[in-house]
Amino acid sequence: MASADDTEGTLTPVDFIQLQHYMEESSLRVKDVIKEFHPGGRYAKHTSGECLHLEGFCLFLKTYLEVESFPPNFCQKLFNYFQQAELDGSPKRSTPHGGGVFLRDVSCYFSVLEEGQPREKLEFTFKLYDKDGNGLLDSSEVDRIIAQMMRAADYLGWDVTELRPVLKDMMTAIDVDDSGTVNLEEWVKGGMNNVPLLVLLGLRMTEKDGQHIWRLKHFNKPTYCGVCENMLLGLGKQGLYCNCCAYTVHNQCANKNPEPCARTFVKTKEEIGKATHDWIRADCNASKCQVCFKKIKTLAGKHCVWCQEMRHDECVVPGVPKCDCGDLKDHILPPWVIYPVSKEEDTNLLSVTPDGHILQIAPILDTHPLLVFVNPKSGGKQGERVLRKFQGLLNPRQVYNLSNGGPIRGLHFFRNLRQFKILVCGGDGTVGWLLDAIDKMNISVHPPVAVLPLGTGNDMARCLRWGGGYEGSDLKEVLKEVKDSRQIPLDRWSIKVTPKNPQDAGDPVPYEIMNNYFSIGVDASIAHRFHSMREKHPQKFNSRMKNKLMYFEYATSESFSSSCKNLKDCLSITCCGKPLNLCNSLEGIAVLNIPSMHGGSNLWGESKKTDGAPEAVHSEVITDHELLKTATQDISDKRLEVVGLEGVLEMGQIYTGLKSAGHRLAQTSEITISTAKALPMQIDGEPWMQPPCEIKITHKSQAAMLVAAPTKPSSFFQFK
Ligand SMILES: [Zn+2]
Ligand SMILES: [Zn+2]
Numbered sequence: 001m002a003s004a005d006d007t008e009g010t011l012t013p014v015d016f017i018q019l020q021h022y023m024e025e026s027s028l029r030v031k032d033v034i035k036e037f038h039p040g041g042r043y044a045k046h047t048s049g050e051c052l053h054l055e056g057f058c059l060f061l062k063t064y065l066e067v068e069s070f071p072p073n074f075c076q077k078l079f080n081y082f083q084q085a086e087l088d089g090s091p092k093r094s095t096p097h098g099g100g101v102f103l104r105d106v107s108c109y110f111s112v113l114e115e116g117q118p119r120e121k122l123e124f125t126f127k128l129y130d131k132d133g134n135g136l137l138d139s140s141e142v143d144r145i146i147a148q149m150m151r152a153a154d155y156l157g158w159d160v161t162e163l164r165p166v167l168k169d170m171m172t173a174i175d176v177d178d179s180g181t182v183n184l185e186e187w188v189k190g191g192m193n194n195v196p197l198l199v200l201l202g203l204r205m206t207e208k209d210g211q212h213i214w215r216l217k218h219f220n221k222p223t224y225c226g227v228c229e230n231m232l233l234g235l236g237k238q239g240l241y242c243n244c245c246a247y248t249v250h251n252q253c254a255n256k257n258p259e260p261c262a263r264t265f266v267k268t269k270e271e272i273g274k275a276t277h278d279w280i281r282a283d284c285n286a287s288k289c290q291v292c293f294k295k296i297k298t299l300a301g302k303h304c305v306w307c308q309e310m311r312h313d314e315c316v317v318p319g320v321p322k323c324d325c326g327d328l329k330d331h332i333l334p335p336w337v338i339y340p341v342s343k344e345e346d347t348n349l350l351s352v353t354p355d356g357h358i359l360q361i362a363p364i365l366d367t368h369p370l371l372v373f374v375n376p377k378s379g380g381k382q383g384e385r386v387l388r389k390f391q392g393l394l395n396p397r398q399v400y401n402l403s404n405g406g407p408i409r410g411l412h413f414f415r416n417l418r419q420f421k422i423l424v425c426g427g428d429g430t431v432g433w434l435l436d437a438i439d440k441m442n443i444s445v446h447p448p449v450a451v452l453p454l455g456t457g458n459d460m461a462r463c464l465r466w467g468g469g470y471e472g473s474d475l476k477e478v479l480k481e482v483k484d485s486r487q488i489p490l491d492r493w494s495i496k497v498t499p500k501n502p503q504d505a506g507d508p509v510p511y512e513i514m515n516n517y518f519s520i521g522v523d524a525s526i527a528h529r530f531h532s533m534r535e536k537h538p539q540k541f542n543s544r545m546k547n548k549l550m551y552f553e554y555a556t557s558e559s560f561s562s563s564c565k566n567l568k569d570c571l572s573i574t575c576c577g578k579p580l581n582l583c584n585s586l587e588g589i590a591v592l593n594i595p596s597m598h599g600g601s602n603l604w605g606e607s608k609k610t611d612g613a614p615e616a617v618h619s620e621v622i623t624d625h626e627l628l629k630t631a632t633q634d635i636s637d638k639r640l641e642v643v644g645l646e647g648v649l650e651m652g653q654i655y656t657g658l659k660s661a662g663h664r665l666a667q668t669s670e671i672t673i674s675t676a677k678a679l680p681m682q683i684d685g686e687p688w689m690q691p692p693c694e695i696k697i698t699h700k701s702q703a704a705m706l707v708a709a710p711t712k713p714s715s716f717f718q719f720k
């Protein structure tokens, strides 16, 4: 954040980093947001001519960065920056009339930050520092950069004593012609070769295969530098660590030609299928060499990034034995099955690396390569950590960040494999997103999907035995569970809401497909309030436990309106053409596909044992009271369970586990609900208010899911 000694109107590296953090959290693209400020857009009235005034600019930031409030002084600083900057390099123009900023400047600036390669971003930073705008950095400006970078480093938790000499050296080295000043070209060239600087600026350097994916890491045990072979010392014991191959170096040693990172694909077709180890220098820490069986001294050996085998330098001989990819062999997509093809062979161009290779996968026998999708925005910082760890455990080319273009690229890359599995890391919404994408993809085999639940709720993950939320356990164990999991079909339902009065459509319906549950009335009403409160006060809802307590508070609060009383009078239900009898006390209806709701509550409840008597016959619809007692839930039976809810108090009791279930009304293969007044509704946890309408839920398809092997007796749900 801006500190007191900043000169007004300048952006500091800390500001720059902060802005990038904000952008990483946001899912919007600047070009879509800017559209709303152009004539005909939602916010067109905030624009005057081609300009934005301060107020409009703040609105833009809030919208674009998806935050409720953006620090006003930061907003003012950015605004001042845009007023002063000559972003397109043209000679100084007159500032917009009345002191606004140009829309196109704002648009250009943020699109470079979104899409820019390190080179473009470095050009940007140069312009930030070149205060007098003469195209040269003089010694005072260079000193200023160093001071500012120190602050930025400090902000990121770097040990600045180690960084100062690196930056000093760099600035000297950059001035190639010894002129005492640095021009743009010198700056960009020097910057591109300065790894700590690039990491500091948050620039990813994954242009070429063989480049490490660096990140700053603090080590809590003695660790050695792969370049100078000295220990990482100092307060923080920090250095740069490669996410992919675990190679570790001092900040200052990252510039001294470290060994390259492991290859992630082969360059020629001849290498396809040739399983060779990829040896990377490693801190072997007295492990045994698997060739001569003697201990390996620190840094006297290497490890293979695929099979994790360790050897002495002198025991690394090419050829036999082949790399078998070790414990994770069933999941790893090894480099020798990935190869570049020509533009004619893949016209979709969805699997292009930043340095221009179009990659394809050769068929592999007897393994199930895992395609991993991570939603880094799920579960606080947990998502990012999971993403990093999987990049190290597997081939980074099989691990996809969902905020980077969604699931399409990954699915396209794997499309020709006959056998593969998917692991999706995120909340239930992320799972639904992926299932939709698979449906829309034209792939020959629909891969089965396992879930690593991040964040709270996660009803889908719960009933597939993946748990309610990942808490940081060893991801190798998670991969083992995926390997031992079993495939099961999951029903998916299409839900069609037709308003009775087309002019009165109300809020948009959140989804057209239901994976988990749908409800009307009391449950949805609580969810609606809960949802809007959570948007307003996220800090109150930052843990699963708190979520449950808050839910209980809403469910039982006196002020809770009785809008759902006498639900019977304003709604009618038919199941497969059969009208349901509803009782007077009813205040809510829930339609269930899976046996978990709002983070683990089960509204259907345990079923009575049938004592050897045949189970309720599989029929399209069951409404008989006695038969319903023995009817069990099954996520693959193409049937839904319909439950009646009596009121706020009962809901509170169910959510907090004081009561086990609602009232069973029906088990059915389709349902039509007609409402006569506006009522709160929700699909898969997304609530909205819906004016009078007809809702029809019918079976859509089945998705292939993976269910984890039982570890402890399941409390409420048994798979056949
Ligand atoms: Zn070193
Ligand atoms: Zn590496």
Ligand SMILES: [Zn+2]
Pocket: 276, 277, 278, 304, 305, 306, 307, 308, 309, 322, 323, 324, 325
């Ligand atoms: Zn190996």
Ligand SMILES: [Zn+2]
Pocket: 289, 290, 291, 292, 293, 294, 311, 312, 314, 315
């Ligand atoms: Zn050896």
